[in-house]
Amino acid sequence: MxxxxxxxxxxxxxxxxxxxxxxxxxxxxxxxxxxxxxxxxxxxxxxxxxxxxxxxxxxxxxxxxxxxxxxxxxxxxxxxxxxxxxxxxxxxxYYLTQAPVPIVARPDVEVRELTLDMHRKELQAFVECCSEDELLKADMGLDCDYFYAAYCEGQMAGLLASYCGVEPFEALSVLVKPEFRGRAVGQQLLQTLIQATTARGRIIRYRTNAENGASIRLCESMGFTQHSRIQLLARL
Structure with a gap:
């Protein structure tokens, strides 16, 4: 459950x-x-x-x-x-406050779990093909514990990376290539993580930039609810 x-x-x-x-x-x-x-x-x-x-x-x-x-x-x-x-x-x-919204898997999208040890070049290639702005907005990097990649039309269409934070929470970053957006790639990646964290006995903490509308729409479509806000203030 x-x-x-x-x-x-x-x-x-x-x-x-x-x-x-x-x-x-x-x-x-x-x-x-x-x-x-x-x-x-x-x-x-x-x-x-x-x-x-x-x-x-x-x-x-x-x-x-x-x-x-x-x-x-x-x-x-x-x-x-x-x-x-x-x-x-x-x-x-954002956190799951209820059972996640089920989605129908698309036959043209395959999700696989990758590891940094075995798939470093493939993971690095995906990150390098994304713009700096996209990486910053998604807070995407390779300093994570788990990686889930979505493949479509013979290439990596999206990547979800998660890391174990303060118990029992697991945080994530997700990024889908622009040409594959609107095809439920992000939803299938997130559904895979929901299943994996359930097996690990952990709770997903879905953190997103307040201006990242696509990320907010993704998590809300899967049943996540906003609980809190984090801000940092600095001198320019």
Whole structure:
């Protein structure tokens, strides 16, 4: 049976990651330095869901955050009036809250599991044929634990890569070549991962850029529901 999620467990996982060990809701400004994980120009990290807003930030803006309690990092830019700040990560996290929507497999699309050890050249060739913008938007790379490739018309039409994050979650990246979009390639890749993570006893965390409409449509078509948002703020 496919694993779905308990929203309280997701929020609690983030609270523990940011060194908040008691179950909490509402607005939490932490003392930890999680905001520094991205780079020396970073100023703030924000996690928000329907019941929790969790912020870790630099001492440089801590008083402002404590006073105004911004719900998004864009609000910090507005409050400071500074033009040298940028929200450079704005991602949405989706999870399965119900049984996945079944799809009918297309006979012209074949999905195979690949490994980096056995199929490195093939995986690298797919990545190299994609544009930098597509790779960035999909957050696609080869530093992953599992790979699933969709083949159509004798070539690799799409690739899904996943990695095991904080237990029991498994995150993913998916990219389909433009000429094969609209042919349910992404859906068949995602359905394969749903089956695989069920066998592994893990839960899919589907993270996508807030502006990646194609990715959002894909996961929602399979029954995923948005639960939370991740943002990072930095100096330009």
């Amino acid at each position: 496919t694993k779905t999620f308990d929203p309280r467990g997701i929020d609690q996982s983030w609270l523990e990651r940011l060194q908040q060990n008691n179950e909490q809701q509402g607005y939490v400004l932490t003392e930890c330095d999680y905001w520094q994980r991205g780079g020396e120009e970073d100023l703030a990290f924000l996690y928000s869901s329907e019941s929790l807003t969790l912020i870790s930030c630099s001492p440089e803006i801590r008083d402002l955050v404590a006073h105004h309690k911004p719900e998004t990092l864009e609000q910090i830019i507005s409050l400071t009036g500074r033009e040298d700040l940028e929200v450079y990560i704005d991602d949405l996290d």
